Amino acid sequence: MPGARTHWHRHPLGQTVFVTEGIGLCQRRGGPVEIIRPGDRVLCEAGEEHGHGVIGPTRSAALAYGPRGVRINAICPGTIATPMVDAMITNGELDRARAETGQAIERLGTAEEIAQAVLRPSSDGAGYVTGIAPPVDGGCTAR
Known part of the structure; x- marks a missing residue:
């Protein structure tokens, strides 16, 4: 691809x-x-x-399926407070303080924040949006 x-x-x-x-x-x-x-x-x-x-396949799929009226987008999340991440912290696989300081806003993201980032480009009001993969990472990629 x-x-x-x-x-x-x-x-x-x-x-x-x-x-x-x-x-x-x-x-x-x-x-x-x-x-x-x-x-x-x-x-x-x-x-x-x-x-x-993630970005290349998202763009390729958007180009391939756009003529059929299908919009393809992706989200590139940072470290999100989920049961999986909580287990990693508990098991010592991830240091919470280090993960938080890796984000410009110095906290983990929430599942709700990711859901909101997914909903807007998926909505009918964003019908012209396709082929994007925005970072939703608390500013990690801005560093």
Whole structure:
């Protein structure tokens, strides 16, 4: 798929990608392209150069299905306070303070905030919106 991964990038605190729906691509610099599916978790260490595909497939699908009246969008969330994240904090897999300071607003997001970010571009009032993948990450990508 053309443009199926983002540009090469790094995160100073590392990044964990959780796949909850759909299929994506992930690659560490110099490594093989990995197909990631629901239930997969990809850990990118601090400073590790990598790319992952959400934006490219979203745009490709929007172009392919737009003529049929289907709009395709994605959300690129930050760390969200969910039962899964709570379990990771409890099990010592995630340090809450570190995760919060990785966000510009210094707190975890909520499921309700993600739901609101999904609803607007999906609404009838946003009928001209397709092929987008905005970050809903508390300003993490602004850093």
